[in-house]
Amino acid sequence: MNWLLVVVGAMIGAPLRHLTDRAVRSRYDSGFPWGTLTVNVTGCLVLGALTGAAAAGAASSHLQLLLGTGLCGALTTYSTFSYETLRLAESGARLQAGLNALVSVAAGLGAAFAGVGVAQAVWG
Secondary structure (H helix, E strand, C coil): CHHHHHHHHHHHHHHHHHHHHHHHHHHCCCCCCHHHHHHHHHHHHHHHHHHHHHHCCCCCHHHHHHHHHHHHHHHCCHHHHHHHHHHHHHCCCHHHHHHHHHHHHHHHHHHHHHHHHHHHHHHC
16 A cells, blocks of 8 residues: 555656646746756655654654655656756856755755744644
């Protein structure tokens, strides 16, 4: 049963990642990977909130599998972040590559902490 929860979450997360990336690229076609940044920070926020809810006893292990492992696992993408950062550096956009790495890590951690904080405020 647990594997099914992960599969269902991933069936939602993977297309959501693709659609979000396409939507963001259509609005901001700057060469900077805004779509990947968006899904990664969003995934960090959701996972942080889920972690905070679980710590408060408000999220079951089944919800953690569905949303944490399945949805967030398929929504976020470290490999694409790495590839896009490398591509920026190789194309001569070293400043953008550095900013992408710095902003992705800082915003992801900030979103995760914010998610935990919101969950603790609601369920703590």
